[in-house]
Amino acid sequence: MIKKGIRREIVLHYFLVVFMALLLVEVIFLLAIRTYYYDSVFSHIASHIGWADEYYQTFGLNDQSTSAMTRIMSYFELFGTELQVLSLDGQIISSSNKFDTDMVIRTSDVTQALSGETSRWVGKQQGTNQIVMAVSRTLKNAGENQYVLRYVTSLDKINDKLLNVTLLSILIGTAVLATVLAFSIGLANSIVKPINNIRAVSAQMAKGRFDVRVKGDYKYELGELASTLNYMAQEIVRSNQVKDDFISSISHELRTPLTSIKGWSETLNSGGYDPDETKIGMQIITKETDRLIGLVEEILDFAKLQQNEMKLVTGVVNLRELLQEIMLNLWAKAEKKGVLINLDSELKPMIYGDANRLKQVFLNLVDNAIKFSHEHGTVQLSFELDEKFVTVTVQDYGIGISEEHIKRVKDRFFQVNPVNGGTGLGLAITQQLVELHHGHLELESEFGQGTSVKVKLPLPSPELAALIPENDADVKSLPINSILPVHEGVREP
The missing domain is CATH 1.10.287.130 (Signal transduction histidine kinase, dimerisation/phosphotransfer (DHp) domain)
Structure with missing residues (x-):
């Protein structure tokens, strides 16, 4: 007995499916065989009884004398069958076996024969309890029914053959089921064995052993x-x-x-x-x-x-003003390294967002650009507008990021160079804040050539854009060196 589990369920389901399919096929097959044999017997008797009727119409026997019945019996007798001549009320007038001539036959074949059809009936014969087939038809003279011609044949031999066929089909079906059972057990084992292996490994992992691995080439x-x-x-x-x-x-x-x-x-x-x-x-x-x-x-x-607990306080944000404020905040750090921060676009895109969180995003990006730039390098800030988005690009030409680290640089706690300090959370937080604004952050870098970070943010819909007040103040649109004092070591654009 297979114990409870996936193996048992697979074997049971396969076995039941094949068993039901075999049962259906065998039932249909046996019914078809039975119908074929029975129809063959009926067709043979029906063709003979049709010939008898034609003969009777041609050489009609008009009297009911013993000699007439004897001629009917001799002319119309069929080998292997009992011939009965019945009156219209079902009384046996004559029979080829000479027995029970006083019986009255009221089976369905007789009643249907009176309506002009050649009909059959299958059932147990009175007296012998044999399974027989009776085929009946009326003999007419001058258009009127005179006799009912009834042939009765035993179906024992046919039923014996059908029984043998049934036993053979059951034997074949049992062999097929045994084969299916063996294959289903093998199939179940091929599925359950790797599952058990995976389960055992996962149980070890649940206990803290993350050095184990699932071994095996499973498909x-x-x-x-x-x-x-x-x-x-x-x-x-x-x-x-x-x-x-x-x-x-x-x-x-x-x-x-x-x-x-x-x-x-x-x-x-x-x-x-x-x-x-x-x-x-x-x-x-x-x-x-x-x-x-x-x-x-x-x-x-x-x-x-x-924990999805970060709440945004949204409002109208002028990205140009925001970036210029960040440039002012980081000016002292850039001056120490001799790095020029350049905003070369005159566009003033307006979006809806949380100004403080967006400032945190770009402050982190520009700070990283300064940190990883070469001395006396340049950090380039720019805008690109399309129908639905504004893209802010922070480009530096510093040390860049290697291919080994570029895929992991957005991961939490990851630091390209731990010596530089920090928590390794800056870029991870930046990306999540951008996504909270329904934006997207892309990072491209080439080792030794620099890094480009693009922040793509959605522009307000036309309905919301119409509500944004125009700001005539254009102080923040001035070049960077007209806002910031020129100090020694900071290159002018």
């Missing part, structure tokens, strides 16, 4: 399932490694400012320092505190995005 859906499970384990291992690297990195990032804050706090608390040193210490404490706040806010933002 179709099972192969895809095994590959997916192996890929999942690989990604979990990678995610755990990234998480460990993140914990190590964030611990270092938090320890550094905390050490500075603690050191200067203890120094200032000890007293005895002049005002200038005290001012420097307070500036360092403020700077490191801001750095800590930034790290914590970045982690909190990521947690909100992961």
